[in-house]
Amino acid sequence: MTSISNTVRCETFSFREVARDGAARAGELKLTHGTVQTPIFMPVGTVGTVKAMRPDELATQVEAQIILGNTYHLYLRPGLDVVRAHGGLHTMMGWDRPILTDSGGYQVFSLKDLRKIREEGVEFQDHISGSYHLFTPEKVIEIQETLGSDIMMAFDECPPAGAEERYMRDSMARTTRWEKRCLEARTRHDCALFGIGQGGTSEQLRREHLEELAPLPFEGMAIGGLSVGEETQAMYDTVEFTTPMMPDEKPKYLMGVGKPEDLVECIARGVDMFDCVIPTRNARNGHCFTSRGVVVVRNAVHKEDLRPLDPDCDCYTCQNFSRSYLRHLLKSGEMLGPQLCTLHNLRYFLTLVGQAREAIVEGRFEAFRKRFHTLQAEGGS
Numbered sequence: 001m002t003s004i005s006n007t008v009r010c011e012t013f014s015f016r017e018v019a020r021d022g023a024a025r026a027g028e029l030k031l032t033h034g035t036v037q038t039p040i041f042m043p044v045g046t047v048g049t050v051k052a053m054r055p056d057e058l059a060t061q062v063e064a065q066i067i068l069g070n071t072y073h074l075y076l077r078p079g080l081d082v083v084r085a086h087g088g089l090h091t092m093m094g095w096d097r098p099i100l101t102d103s104g105g106y107q108v109f110s111l112k113d114l115r116k117i118r119e120e121g122v123e124f125q126d127h128i129s130g131s132y133h134l135f136t137p138e139k140v141i142e143i144q145e146t147l148g149s150d151i152m153m154a155f156d157e158c159p160p161a162g163a164e165e166r167y168m169r170d171s172m173a174r175t176t177r178w179e180k181r182c183l184e185a186r187t188r189h190d191c192a193l194f195g196i197g198q199g200g201t202s203e204q205l206r207r208e209h210l211e212e213l214a215p216l217p218f219e220g221m222a223i224g225g226l227s228v229g230e231e232t233q234a235m236y237d238t239v240e241f242t243t244p245m246m247p248d249e250k251p252k253y254l255m256g257v258g259k260p261e262d263l264v265e266c267i268a269r270g271v272d273m274f275d276c277v278i279p280t281r282n283a284r285n286g287h288c289f290t291s292r293g294v295v296v297v298r299n300a301v302h303k304e305d306l307r308p309l310d311p312d313c314d315c316y317t318c319q320n321f322s323r324s325y326l327r328h329l330l331k332s333g334e335m336l337g338p339q340l341c342t343l344h345n346l347r348y349f350l351t352l353v354g355q356a357r358e359a360i361v362e363g364r365f366e367a368f369r370k371r372f373h374t375l376q377a378e379g380g381s
């Protein structure tokens with residue numbers, strides 16, 4: 001029995017599991033702006049652009065299926081009036097496929113001393129103009145509906161790593177009250193809303209929080225509170241005992257994760273959706289991910305290396321340019337350097353999750369997982 005009086009649900013949303021191989025699963029997620037095959041990686045487009053990528057090439061060359069937009073950043077700049085004048089974020093940024101927007105909670109909580117938490121919401125001084133704002137569950141739902149999000153995230157607190165149990169319990173209880181207010185505040189029938197479970201790396205706290213959230217009418221459920229500095233194995237262990245506590249009929253989204261090996265290991269533990277700034281942020285410094293490990297292409301060792309970044313990659317960068325040329329572009333501060341490395345990294349992440357999906361459907365995920373780690377260990381020679 002849910003304690004939510006608002007009957008608004010997303011009528012353009014559906015999710016179905018297509019195949020399962022151990023705890024890994026392949027699914028199909030239908031949203032307002034299109035269909036997404038899971039497991040899926042979502043490139044991060046913080047202020048209405050996936051940095052250094054044209055949206056047409058993000059669709060045709062990377063074959064990204066869904067991207068992430070940050071509510072906090074878009075609310076401050078360009079602001080809701082500008083987004084509204086364009087008819088929403090999709091039109092403004094030229095992206096007609098699905099967009100997931102986060103609630104701004106994580107960004108606001110990282111403002112540390114520039115924010116005050118109250119039952120009502122979080123008061124903060126923005127890092128751009130210094131002006132004061134108040135984010136409440138109602139406000140962040142209004143913002144995300146104005147953006148025209150396909151998937152909205154509930155307003156939650158992501159407690160700092162290593163927080164005391166007393167603090168965690170109080171924070172989780174307030175987050176539950178905030179997430180229920182998000183459900184009560186929704187007005188659009190074409191924007192899905194995902195809940196977010198907290199609890200750090202504690203199995204007991206994770207169970208308690210999900211017992212409260214799982215019965216609520218969210219279309220999906222996320223694991224929050226991870227990738228905040230905890231040991232990688234602690235993150236994997238937390239995912240392993242948490243995914244079975246989440247509603248199996250809904251998509252399971254692990255926020256802020258991760259590196260290629262994290263994607264493979266968390267797909268193996270039942271995660272359907274991921275987002276992370278690593279492929280785009282690291283690309284701008286020439287830190288490239290490949291099937292044979294990381295290649296830091298701005299390093300001198302690549303000065304005369306005429307090979308592509310990755311022999312197994314079908315992307316525009318790997319099909320047309322050498323490591324030597326990419327290094328030259330990066331060292332010269334040419335814009336094309338970050339552009340080509342970003343395109344490659346995102347294509348690599350999307351290809352990786354696509355191959356994982358195929359392996360799950362064909363019942364050979366364990367072999368895929370072993371081969372992935374073997375090739376990574378070979379190193380980015």
Ligand SMILES: CNc1nc2cc(C(N)=O)ccc2[nH]1
Pocket residue numbers: 105106156157158196223224225226227228255256257
């Ligand atoms: C990069 N790590 C990361 N952890 C996150 C946790 C949350 C959350 N809401 O707990 C959101 C975004 C996150 N990004």
Ligand SMILES: [Zn+2]
Pocket residue numbers: 309310313314315316317318319344345347348
């Ligand atoms: Zn490539």
